[in-house]
Amino acid sequence: MIVASPKSITELKNLIAGHKKVLFVGCGTCVTVCLAGGEREVGLASYAIRMARRLADEPLELSQQTIERQCENEFIKDLAEAAAKVDAVVSFGCGVGGQTIAERFPDKPVYAGLNTQFMGTLEEQAVWTEKCLGCGDCMLALFGGVCPVTRCAKRLLNGPCGGSTETHCEVDEDRPCAWQLIYTRLKGIEQLDRLDEVVPPKDWAPSWHAGARKVVRKEHRVG
Amino acid sequence: MTPSAPPVAVPMTAPVTTPPVAPSTLWEPEIIAFCCNYCAYAAADLAGSKRMQYPVNVRIIHAPCTGKIEMEHILDAFLKGIDGILVAGCLEGGCHFLEGNLRARKRTDRIREMLAEIGVGDERLKMVNLSAAMAPTFVESVQQMVDTVKALGPSPLKESEPREESQHLESEG
Numbered sequence: 141m142i143v144a145s146p147k148s149i150t151e152l153k154n155l156i157a158g159h160k161k162v163l164f165v166g167c168g169t170c171v172t173v174c175l176a177g178g179e180r181e182v183g184l185a186s187y188a189i190r191m192a193r194r195l196a197d198e199p200l201e202l203s204q205q206t207i208e209r210q211c212e213n214e215f216i217k218d219l220a221e222a223a224a225k226v227d228a229v230v231s232f233g234c235g236v237g238g239q240t241i242a243e244r245f246p247d248k249p250v251y252a253g254l255n256t257q258f259m260g261t262l263e264e265q266a267v268w269t270e271k272c273l274g275c276g277d278c279m280l281a282l283f284g285g286v287c288p289v290t291r292c293a294k295r296l297l298n299g300p301c302g303g304s305t306e307t308h309c310e311v312d313e314d315r316p317c318a319w320q321l322i323y324t325r326l327k328g329i330e331q332l333d334r335l336d337e338v339v340p341p342k343d344w345a346p347s348w349h350a351g352a353r354k355v356v357r358k359e360h361r362v363g
Numbered sequence: 364m365t366p367s368a369p370p371v372a373v374p375m376t377a378p379v380t381t382p383p384v385a386p387s388t389l390w391e392p393e394i395i396a397f398c399c400n401y402c403a404y405a406a407a408d409l410a411g412s413k414r415m416q417y418p419v420n421v422r423i424i425h426a427p428c429t430g431k432i433e434m435e436h437i438l439d440a441f442l443k444g445i446d447g448i449l450v451a452g453c454l455e456g457g458c459h460f461l462e463g464n465l466r467a468r469k470r471t472d473r474i475r476e477m478l479a480e481i482g483v484g485d486e487r488l489k490m491v492n493l494s495a496a497m498a499p500t501f502v503e504s505v506q507q508m509v510d511t512v513k514a515l516g517p518s519p520l521k522e523s524e525p526r527e528e529s530q531h532l533e534s535e536g
């Protein structure tokens with residue numbers, strides 16, 4: 141899922157400074173699951189902002205609405221009525237959600253209420269870790285299903301580096317060495333011989349080398 | 364509970380007049396104590412049975428467990444102008460629901476951070492842990508909370524807007 145984290149109350153307050161009618165929009169998908177931008181978190185942020193604005197003696201009409209997914213126009217249309225009544229919208233979706241809403245309402249300032257972090261996994265209650273950069277050419281098969289492109293601090297395709305330990309990466313004691321994980325996995329699935337092959341430099345062409353990418357699936361297009 | 368000033372005997376024939384009071388002395392803090400059923404509420408009850416005196420400013424809200432007190436409940440009370448909130452749960456390790464009080468501690472800590480950042484002040488919210496037998500601790504905690512809030516003065520959100528305002532949540536999907 142896409143993992144995001146909340147912005148500080150001060151930053152939120154500054155984002156909407158000068159606006160008198162604001163709509164906070166939650167997203168019911170990834171950011172609800174990662175406890176950052178669902179109905180619940182939008183409610184908490186609203187309490188904070190209402191109090192902060194009242195203390196600053198700057199009246200604010202704040203409304204809230206949470207839609208199923210901010211990254212699909214199909215759901216964003218449900219916002220039209222509420223958005224028409226406000227001066228600005230704050231998206232508590234990921235950066236994709238915020239941009240999709242902004243495209244839909246060209247005359248409305250749309251601000252991001254969250255810091256979008258990464259694509260990752262829920263490890264345990266309220267702990268998420270990054271697992272994939274979306275490089276466009278997945279190499280997981282070579283590495284026993286552990287992505288060194290994302291999880292090795294040096295993105296080594298032929299690791300480990302000299303600082304690797306069995307317990308952690310030399311760059312961060314809190315993070316396992318991806319190459320240790322790769323070794324353990326390959327051993328477990330009896331594919332250690334893969335490590336005899338030198339992996340050639342990664343082709344970054346399918347990745348983010350020249351701006352935003354696009355996926356078109358002809359077989360599913362209509363018209 | 365006892366009134367803050369002792370009653371004054373007034374002769375039946377004397378005209379009833381209200382002595383002028385300076386506005387600053389009119390204010391008495393409004394404080395909510397969220398008390399869990401199994402410990403804090405029982406301690407408050409015991410304090411009552413033992414005729415222990417504690418300030419009248421406190422309104423007790425009986426909760427099944429401090430873990431059931433949502434962050435929204437506390438924020439809503441502050442938005443509506445409450446001066447202080449005490450969250451009173453079981454001793455750590457003694458929660459009837461095992462870890463409700465530990466969760467409540469994390470939530471109150473988070474709200475304290477928020478209140479500090481908002482400018483309401485983190486001292487207006489406090490969590491205490493006590494057992495059902497600790498009536499004196501309950502009374503002491505309440506007294507401390509009242510003293511703290513009296514020193515801080517009224518909530519800066521008090522009466523700055525109509526009290527009816529509460530959050531309206533709309534949700535789809």
Ligand code: SF4
Binds near residue numbers: 271274275
């Ligand atoms: S190789 Fe690329 S697509 Fe595959 S997991 Fe790693 S970053 Fe993601």
Ligand code: SF4
Binds near residue numbers: 291294303305310311
């Ligand atoms: S210690 Fe492991 S994960 Fe960290 S940089 Fe070196 S090889 Fe990569």
